[in-house]
Amino acid sequence: MTALADLLIARIGQTGPITLADYMAECLLHPKHGYYATRDPFGTKGDFITAPEISQMFGEMLGLCLAQAWIDQGQPTHFTLAEIGPGRGTLMADMLRATKSVPGFHDAASVHLIEASPVLRAKQAELVPQATWHDTISTLPDAPLFMVANEFFDALPIRQFTRDDAGWREHMVGVQDDTLTLGLSAAAPIEALDHRLDDTKTGDLVELCPALPGIAAQIGQRIADHGGAALIIDYGDWRSLGDTLQAITDHAPVDPFNAPGDADLTAHVDFEAIAQAASPAQFTRLTTQGVFLERLGVTNRAQSLAQHLTGDGLDQHIAAHRRLTHPSEMGEIFKVIGLHPKGTPPPAGLTHDA
Known part of the structure; x- marks a missing residue:
């Protein structure tokens, strides 16, 4: 565990899972603990x-x-x-x-x-x-x-999305057993990925x-x-x-x-x-x-x-x-x-x- 991990776990505990982009930004650019x-x-x-x-x-x-x-x-x-x-x-x-x-x-x-x-x-x-x-x-x-x-x-x-029959499920960073882990959001249409519907199939992962x-x-x-x-x-x-x-x-x-x-x-x-x-x-x-x-x-x-x-x-x-x-x-x-x-x-x- 790192000091930044403790901060992220506390934040997620208060406000819920965060996007992978938010997680990366904190890891790389946090003013005190960023890489x-x-x-x-x-x-x-x-x-x-x-x-x-x-x-x-x-x-x-x-x-x-x-x-x-x-x-x-x-x-x-x-x-x-x-x-x-x-x-x-x-x-x-x-x-x-x-x-x-x-x-x-x-x-x-x-x-x-x-x-x-x-x-x-x-x-x-x-x-x-x-x-x-x-x-x-x-x-x-x-x-x-x-x-x-x-x-x-x-x-x-980046943000990550996996295609689902009902749309796209975003990969979110959450907490399980006091450990940071990836999970999936509910499926929803994502306008920014409309152009990827023709070249992807259910289960494919796309990054933005x-x-x-x-x-x-x-x-x-x-x-x-x-x-x-x-x-x-x-x-x-x-x-x-x-x-x-x-x-x-x-x-x-x-x-x-x-x-x-x-x-x-x-x-x-x-x-x-x-x-x-x-x-x-x-x-x-x-x-x-x-x-x-x-x-x-x-x-x-x-x-x-x-x-x-x-x-x-x-x-x-x-x-x-x-x-x-x-x-x-x-x-x-x-x-x-x-x-x-x-x-x-x-x-x-x-x-x-x-």
Whole structure:
């Protein structure tokens, strides 16, 4: 049991079961006991490792991709270079280093990080001291927006529904024998899932992310209004189906309800929902991370870096390249979608549906 578990059990005892989204929000963002409020979860000493922490090549490819999009859109003299959910700041730092030699890019860029965690803000300030921090996208400047979101949407709280003959039954977090547990609500029609009646059957589980449409809509609207591009990288697929909630502690899966506040909770991303919500902007075909990075030239970059490495350093470098790109590692399960203004080229490495 954790202190947060005691608080949640008391709350449920007073007001009844809560949605899975409410549970995830408390576990991740409770100001005193939430996962992101109390620790730096990244790296080998944390609970998980993201692509920027695996190799500098990831950030270098993304930075050059956005720089090319900036060139393709006429090199606006003032633009916002932003990351939402920037972790330790490693990705943005690598992007800035890789684009330093792009003429005019840094002179025109204003760096902004959207981050809720005070612990992570402090880490980011060490690597990206020139950044301006925001709690939400809404306070970003009104300017062309070149943005990256890597493993951001997977951390947004989700709701789960199982289809029933009479409608949908929502998965609710309740208490049984002084233990947090999942149960099901009564069946009811859910308007937000009307579009899933044609491709699901009784017993199928579908996930909804309540915060996703609003965030994606803001990104898409800003790009449509002011120009720019967004790269969204995460694990997931075009459309949600099945239970994808997972909890990770010390790089291993654990019970999501065993120690609330002490584990990272995530779910697979519904990229179709992102594309639909961001519709004022043009979206690209969903592409696997491995294919995307290969199109950007990551193998050539890996070979260049390898020339200066030997022994364990070389072995680690080769393993990092494989982890980022190979289908059996991150290359297949992680996907990429790009957003850009209609009438402009898609970001490098991405294409539109035929």
